[in-house]
Amino acid sequence: MAETIINLKQKIGKGYGSFWRSKVRYRVVKGGRGSKKSTTTTQWMIYNIMKYPLANALVIRRVFNTHKDSTYAQLKWAANNLEVYHLWYFSKSPLEATYIPTGQKILFRGLDDPMSITSITVEKGYLCWVWFEEAFQIMNEEDFNKIDMSIRGEVPKGYFKQLTLTFNPWSEKHWLKKRFFDKKDDDVFAITTTYKCNEFLGNDDREIFEKMQRNNPRRYSIEGKGNWGIAEGLVYDNWEVKEFDYKEISKKATVKSCFGLDFGYTNDPTAFICLLINEEAKEIYIFDEHYQKAMKNNDIANMIKYKGYTKEKIIADSAEPKSIDELKMFGIPRVQSAVKGKDSILNGIQFIQQYKIYVHPKCENTVIELSNYVWDNKDGQILNKPIDDYNHLMDAFRYAMEQLKKPRFIMK
Known part of the structure; x- marks a missing residue:
């Protein structure tokens, strides 16, 4: 097989070094729009599936049918960007990505079909990694806990199990804040990222945020700076x-x-x-x-x-x-x-x-x-x-x- 040599740092960019290297149980990224959190996660997943020949991954969203135009498409982009697309097979039915040389898989599920998650098995190796995209949409912490508890068991030496959560921080009342950001936990790696760490944005993209900062500071605080949405003074609390x-x-x-x-x-x-x-x-x-x-x-x-x-x-x-x-x-x-x-x-x-x-x-x-x-x-x-x-x-x-x-x- 012909070798392809790429500069991983150039592909990934800056701002996510600690995220990339972290092997703790929970890896949590809240960020504003355009902060590379999803594109970095997809590239990490493609790269590490290829690095660990017994590892498989699961991608979860609140609603299953939202995967096709989001996480599934982003993973295809990541394989292309890392110049390894020819080594992957992306199937639409069932929705999954397969690393051709080994048969490892990236599976996609939705919380709207809980049985499809709790009964999940992999044909080869171990289910090591789970990515919750748009985790803010998981309003019930118990839904997260059920999946967390199912990712258990021994893995080979050098392997690790990890749950990654990426989301926009729309409300400070969400359970994610208390669970992962309000207290220190050695099992948690939690960061906030912004568009400023995304060197791949164009000047027109940055202008959108600059205009938002001038004209709409409250929205900029959430979507630009990645701060929690302030829940004080809600019009509807019912x-x-x-x-x-x-x-x-x-x-x-x-x-x-x-x-x-x-x-x-x-x-x-x-x-x-x-x-x-x-x-x-x-x-x-x-x-x-x-x-x-x-x-x-x-x-x-x-x-x-x-x-x-x-x-x-x-x-x-x-x-x-x-x-x-x-x-x-x-x-x-x-x-x-x-x-x-x-x-x-x-x-x-x-x-x-x-x-x-x-x-x-x-x-x-x-x-x-x-x-x-x-x-x-x-x-x-x-x-x-x-x-x-x-x-x-x-x-x-x-x-x-x-x-x-x-x-x-x-x-x-």
């Missing part, structure tokens, strides 16, 4: 992440479905949210979402059709009547404008605060917004209005709830 079967809930006579849409394009995402409301029990179940920039109106219509909500009543931002008319023209007949007026944001918030909110784990962007949607403040004084940020799905949420009040209460 929510939790919970697994539920929305089809079963929708069968109840007291349950009504509601849908909201907030338009975006270049700077802001289009946000679509789907709710089930039990008026009798004062419960809201958020069961689906869509969150994407640069969507044209025909794209929005196709998304709604694909999700199966064509015939549903959808309350949309009335600031774009032309977009609403176009959605009707594209085959979404029941979309209609929200009503606007004085104090409509506060009225909508107060109405939602009367309910208990349950968010399905797959609604990742809803969880992020709920975790960071806070009351604005000036010089430390809390104001009676929310920040103009982390509010795209929150606005769509208020629009969706509008139809529950009769007469329709005013929205903005």
